[in-house]
Amino acid sequence: MGSFQIEGGHALKGEIQPQGAKNEALQILCAVLLTPDKVTIHNIPDILDVNKLIHLLKQLGVKVEKIGKGSYTFQANDLNHDYLKSEKFKEEGSGLRGSIMIVGPMLARFGHGYIPRPGGDKIGRRRLDTHFEGFINLGADFRYNKEERFYGVEAPNGLKGTYMLLEEASVTGTANIVMAAVLAKGKTTIYNAACEPYLQQLCNMLNSMGAKISGVGSNLLEVEGVESLNGCTHTILPDMIEIGSWIGLAAMTKSEITIKNVGWEHLGLIPATFRKLGIQLERKGDDIFIPAHKDGYEVQSFIDGSIMSISDAPWPGFTPDLLSIMLVVATQAKGDVLIHQKMFESRLFFVDKLIDMGAKIILCDPHRATVIGHDFKSQLKATTMVSPDIRAGISLLIAALSAKGTSIIHNIEQIDRGYENIDERLRAIGAKIKRVA
């Protein structure tokens, strides 16, 4: 279990280049299974979860070649189907959340898909019903081995397009169903589809492989099944969650930071939501410039004067993956704010650590926390903590960088899951952070 040692209280300065998006990469990598042709992907982030998925693809027989930093080719023309039934797969497949998305492509192309219960953040119940209901709607038989927590879907006679209304706009669920539907016979309509940029990118990639998907970017997708797909070249977008993390970091440490090439048109409500906390950010071409907030930042209020609240919602609403960062940034704002995490049940418990550091937070219930900002009149105090999940981890890291004294964060694998080379990149802009055993 690795740890970070962080000496806080120093302003940072400089430019930071966002990595490719983790959650898009996980979808895109699974899509290479849909064709025997070569697929070239650029801007793949070098992070634990993505590397685990690439390893899984290799075990499955995909030929993987690294052709440059973040650029790879993949060719799934001779797969090792026995791997899917091996004990090794049961162990390796459960190591991350994104592995669930190999099921849709395998089912579509070969008539069978298997997966152990996938890992990912322990942030509350994360059910997979949407995925499997979608496959069943497309004509697959479903079985689940409770003891082994092993899921299977089979459709020896192929899948058949249909109409479906998803019970929830699941991100990975929609990706899985779309990847199954592209090779089904006839037309599939998916209503209440998730439509994050990750999914828009996946659909655009599939279309460039020969799929016929319309409605991209909306919650109503129509997929006209095709016989087969061909290879393509795809470039992954900058990671909007990482970009949000750097905005929060800059504000809380009173640092002047430029985030390069952010893909502004794909950021949705993210810039506006930081502005609700009073954070200034300026669009300069495709960069975001955040000035040093020497006089702090003041929470805005609603038109009727009621207390500001920030909550998550399926896209184009505000992403749940940035709420922990909003919460930590709010601890030094001028004013009060209610953070309402509607989707996940166990994602706010990390506030205990912030309270230990001196933040004023009332955890109202597992979904809601009221933050009473210090307006920098009281600095957080350094402490030793354990990162419970990826976004709590980065939030605690931001808190530590702003705090007085030296903090230790354990279990940093959680951070490495989604942030490429974070210590080195932060050191390059002046952070005092080092990796300790």
Ligand SMILES: CC(=O)N[C@H]1[C@@H](OP(=O)(O)OP(=O)(O)OC[C@H]2O[C@@H](n3ccc(=O)[nH]c3=O)[C@H](O)[C@@H]2O)O[C@H](CO)[C@@H](O)[C@@H]1O
């Ligand atoms: C690998 C990956 O891409 N992970 C992301 C993906 O996870 P993932 O695809 O696993 O998350 P889902 O979208 O399936 O579900 C998120 C949670 O919200 C609930 N739910 C979902 C939709 C909805 O309209 N209402 C609702 O309450 C679900 O029951 C579940 O508890 O999407 C999540 C929601 O953006 C993000 O936090 C994860 O980072």
Ligand SMILES: C=C(OP(=O)(O)O)C(=O)O
């Ligand atoms: C919850 C997240 O990841 P995962 O779905 O992989 O657990 C996240 O990226 O914030």
